[in-house]
Amino acid sequence: MKDILKQFVEISAPSGREEPIQKAIRASIQPYVDEIRTDSLGNLIAHKKGNGKKLLFDAHMDEIGFVATYIDDHGFVHIEPLGGHNPVNLPFQRICFEYGSKGTIGFESEILSKNGADRKEVSFDTLYVDIGARSKNEALSKIRIGETATYDSPFVDLGNRYMSKAMDDRIACALLVKLIQTLQTHHHDLYFVFATQEEVGLVGSKAASYGIEPDFGIALDVTATGFEDTPKGLKRVPMKLGAGPAIKIQDRSMIANHNLNQWIQTVADQNRIPYQFEVLPFGGTNGGVIQTTKSGVYTTCISIPTRYLHSPSEMVDVMDVQNTLQLVKAIAEKEIVL
Amino acid sequence: MVLKELCNLPGISGYENEVRTFIRHEIADFADEIKIDCLGNLMVKKRGHNCSKHIMYLAHMDEVGLMVEKIDSNGIVKFSTVGGILPSILPASRVTIMGKKTLQGVIGILPIHLQKNAIMDPIKMDSLYIDVGASSDKDLQGSIEMGDPIVFNTAYEEYGRLWKAKAFDDRVGCSIMIDMLKQNITPAYDTWFVFATQEEVGLRGSATATYQIQPDFAVVLEGTTACDNPLVERNRYTTQLGKGPAISIAHNGFVFSKKIFDFFKSVSEKHQIPYQIKEKVAGGNDATNIGKGEKGSYVGSLSVPVRYIHSPVSLMHPEDYQNTLQLALAIYQENHSFLTL
Numbered sequence: 002m003k004d005i006l007k008q009f010v011e012i013s014a015p016s017g018r019e020e021p022i023q024k025a026i027r028a029s030i031q032p033y034v035d036e037i038r039t040d041s042l043g044n045l046i047a048h049k050k051g052n053g054k055k056l057l058f059d060a061h062m063d064e065i066g067f068v069a070t071y072i073d074d075h076g077f078v079h080i081e082p083l084g085g086h087n088p089v090n091l092p093f094q095r096i097c098f099e100y101g102s103k104g105t106i107g108f109e110s111e112i113l114s115k116n117g118a119d120r121k122e123v124s125f126d127t128l129y130v131d132i133g134a135r136s137k138n139e140a141l142s143k144i145r146i147g148e149t150a151t152y153d154s155p156f157v158d159l160g161n162r163y164m165s166k167a168m169d170d171r172i173a174c175a176l177l178v179k180l181i182q183t184l185q186t187h188h189h190d191l192y193f194v195f196a197t198q199e200e201v202g203l204v205g206s207k208a209a210s211y212g213i214e215p216d217f218g219i220a221l222d223v224t225a226t227g228f229e230d231t232p233k234g235l236k237r238v239p240m241k242l243g244a245g246p247a248i249k250i251q252d253r254s255m256i257a258n259h260n261l262n263q264w265i266q267t268v269a270d271q272n273r274i275p276y277q278f279e280v281l282p283f284g285g286t287n288g289g290v291i292q293t294t295k296s297g298v299y300t301t302c303i304s305i306p307t308r309y310l311h312s313p314s315e316m317v318d319v320m321d322v323q324n325t326l327q328l329v330k331a332i333a334e335k336e337i338v339l
Numbered sequence: 340m341v342l343k344e345l346c347n348l349p350g351i352s353g354y355e356n357e358v359r360t361f362i363r364h365e366i367a368d369f370a371d372e373i374k375i376d377c378l379g380n381l382m383v384k385k386r387g388h389n390c391s392k393h394i395m396y397l398a399h400m401d402e403v404g405l406m407v408e409k410i411d412s413n414g415i416v417k418f419s420t421v422g423g424i425l426p427s428i429l430p431a432s433r434v435t436i437m438g439k440k441t442l443q444g445v446i447g448i449l450p451i452h453l454q455k456n457a458i459m460d461p462i463k464m465d466s467l468y469i470d471v472g473a474s475s476d477k478d479l480q481g482s483i484e485m486g487d488p489i490v491f492n493t494a495y496e497e498y499g500r501l502w503k504a505k506a507f508d509d510r511v512g513c514s515i516m517i518d519m520l521k522q523n524i525t526p527a528y529d530t531w532f533v534f535a536t537q538e539e540v541g542l543r544g545s546a547t548a549t550y551q552i553q554p555d556f557a558v559v560l561e562g563t564t565a566c567d568n569p570l571v572e573r574n575r576y577t578t579q580l581g582k583g584p585a586i587s588i589a590h591n592g593f594v595f596s597k598k599i600f601d602f603f604k605s606v607s608e609k610h611q612i613p614y615q616i617k618e619k620v621a622g623g624n625d626a627t628n629i630g631k632g633e634k635g636s637y638v639g640s641l642s643v644p645v646r647y648i649h650s651p652v653s654l655m656h657p658e659d660y661q662n663t664l665q666l667a668l669a670i671y672q673e674n675h676s677f678l679t680l
Contacts, residue, residue: 016589017589017597018597040634043596070588070618071574071576073574079574082620083589083594126575129574201592202631204594204630207631208631208634211634211635212634
């Protein structure tokens, strides 16, 4: 599990440019599935044939990133966000471009002289990337306009926890790959969607789910942690690291199907797998678009609690990862009866 | 070219009928099939050499504008905005109310002498109204009523080396598609030209058009923000007038496929048509809906830069029109090899 996770999180593949991760996932699961294809949005869709109803598992392949849009006369690269960034967190982060150029994010320092240490005016208008170019021409020889970038932040094993960029949502990609590789028996007709462009608006999953028309949908994604987890953490967020996979009750994109959640709890209890519940007052997942596909799908989301979301240092707990794998495996083996 | 006529026509979101009637008349001789759906989309088919794929070109007919909300007893017309308009740009604008009768009006506000903090206070919709020269609501009975659409009273004219009008967003796309149809070229694949409704209020027409056509590949032709005003710093620009059609990398809610991005660039370079790359990802258009509609489809967005977009007066560059038309025509005739991969 650790090896797959390390491989996946270290691949650079922001929204809309998921091909590198798509190829890695395809290579890891091809021998274990009956059918595998990609569609026009770049979604990777794998099918493991089974009886009766269709159960769809979804994880998104994309990570948040950047795109180069303009190189100024001094060779600084100006970027725009792909997915949800808080610009305040970006100064001095290192990033790596699609074709290997690296750099650090700087910002127009004069905004500090106006506001002291206040960084409220840090925005994509005042940020730039310094790739160490001495001139515009040198920069243009290293970077093409339209080239994407992601955090330059390798996987770190902290013992009981893992830390990296792109845990959101490669941790779920790794879990699904492991599930596909190790699943011995299963009941339902299983579809695995490795979706594109979740971070910009649940794009790939919507189209993939339309084509599949599943009966049941389970999105796997990460979720935030709160006051029980980190010093003075978010007050309205009860989730924490180490307490097991989080079964989604609701977020801004959906209210999960209650019956499906109850069935999942029964499965977890029978297998003595710990779990927690998730109510997230912000954010959404592909579950939101799977649920409203065509005439509707029984849908929920199982989340891996993650600290420091959308940063270069997203952190997960090893036990949570193992317990989530046990839970999705137990789900895939059984017949869902609601 | 019928850009002038198109821009002068009134057609806020949901009230595109005059624009639709005009376009239908213009393209009637060049269409193999014409459909209008219940959302008011005008869909024009051009049969191709090959009917195995469906290609769609789409521009929206609607413009941002205003709508009558309430007529006060003193004859003052209160209004709401339709589409994204900053209230602070509205005072003193001349408008036309398209009621049973067509009435001219001006957007009024408290005179500067009576405002304590005229510069500091943001202008809010509550303080704005339309003065049509009436002294009571009785004067207006039978001529205008709640729900009547209101457009900016701006006539098309040539303005230095630029063109000036309201509604370049997106009559410029409509005009380019009309010019494409009038070339009467048989495309490689069956192609639908969709003149869509209600983009400005949430990409609505394009959603139902996409469902009906299920395109394998679509091109959205738009008017987009040109943030190249003299006072804006270079790295804050989105697009620039006169630099050619703007190709989008990504925008609100969608990242364009690298295949399409590279395809547009290579066609431009092959035909030596200048182009620029849109430098901001803010804002969005119908391409988002088309890209993730149904099972998903390849989509690209080509835009004509428009300065002072979503205001009573916008400016654009004649060469950008010609170059966008040339690029769209080149794409139209190109073999879409990425569709068969």
